[in-house]
Amino acid sequence: MAPVDPNITLLKIIFEIISAFGTVGLTLGYPNVASSFGTVLSPASKVILGITMLMGRHRGLLASMKDQEVIEYSAVNVLARRREELILQFDRSREARESIVQGLDSSSDVVIERF
Structure with missing residues (x-):
């Protein structure tokens, strides 16, 4: 043919x-x-x-959209982890301050002098 x-x-x-x-x-x-x-x-x-x-x-459009979903999802995880770390750090510092205040209350004969 x-x-x-x-x-x-x-x-x-x-x-x-x-x-x-x-x-x-x-x-x-x-x-x-x-x-x-x-x-x-x-x-x-x-x-x-x-x-x-x-x-x-537009050959890279679909691939870039998939990357954005992954990045968005991982950013949410990173922010949640960072928030948990900050809350834990705040709780630890508050406990440390409370123990210092309790220590000062129990010993009334502590004299603080200015240098």
């Missing part, structure tokens, strides 16, 4: 698709046509190339 147009080869189609996905704008061209190879393609092929360009342009 012979192709309809011998100037449209599989190599040119693959090159156009990779170029569209990379959104680099390269084309191999078409003989006796001043515009790009995409102008001689059917409307359905042009739509597929356009969708491929959009997919290539």
